[in-house]
Amino acid sequence: MTFGLDPRLAADTHEVGDFALCRVLLMNDSRYPWLILVPRRADLSEIHDLSAEERTLLIEEATGAGAALKSLTGAKKINTAALGNMVAQLHCHVVARFVGDDAWPGPVWGSGRAVPYEDEAAARLVADLRRALEGLI
């Protein structure tokens, strides 16, 4: 089977690009700068479904995304998580958090309703992210 993006992940995000292992998506929720990394492999739901080599790629890509996001946004803290209780396809959240943001200091998942980006703001942020992630994408 070949890789296909879960339709719910596709509907909730803007595409940023591809790392060596993961597709990089921007969550369409302007409350938090929030990336989702999806390993481009079929039929994965747990991190232990990846090979050891792929896991090293995953953590390096999540770390690079987190460091770039922190430096781009001046965030207080990066939250990195693979949950998958709602969408089974293995995916890793990398979220920039700020003191006083809508969910601070709680988790972003399940907190309130997403506030979609205006089209122009999304396009601008995707362009900024591509520049910030240069060398990884």
Place this chain on the structure above:
Amino acid sequence: MTFGLDPRLAADTHEVGDFALCRVLLMNDSRYPWLILVPRRADLSEIHDLSAEERTLLIEEATGAGAALKSLTGAKKINTAALGNMVAQLHCHVVARFVGDDAWPGPVWGSGRAVPYEDEAAARLVADLRRALEGLI
């Protein structure tokens, strides 16, 4: 500076043992089988504060803990996360989730109040975990 465990992490957990990189703790909340892995390095708060070699260890240890926890408990899903909005010391949650558990399908953080283990139940689970994690501890 040498490694010291954050007092809040120490207060909320039972010690399971040490992996090559991380101290392994059992969260004292009987609602979820829940491990916390703390890299035994001083002054870390983000995953990108670790070296690449340490990050590979971290993901291998978190993966081993998750696979062991899933196999020991029959969980539906493992949730793996490094948040750190409340406790700055870098630590990684590995939580066994079940359909219908107290927070399902939402995140465990910030959901209700912890239900501490009875002493005997905690001791039994720690012993089971040490057996399940054999080869890693």
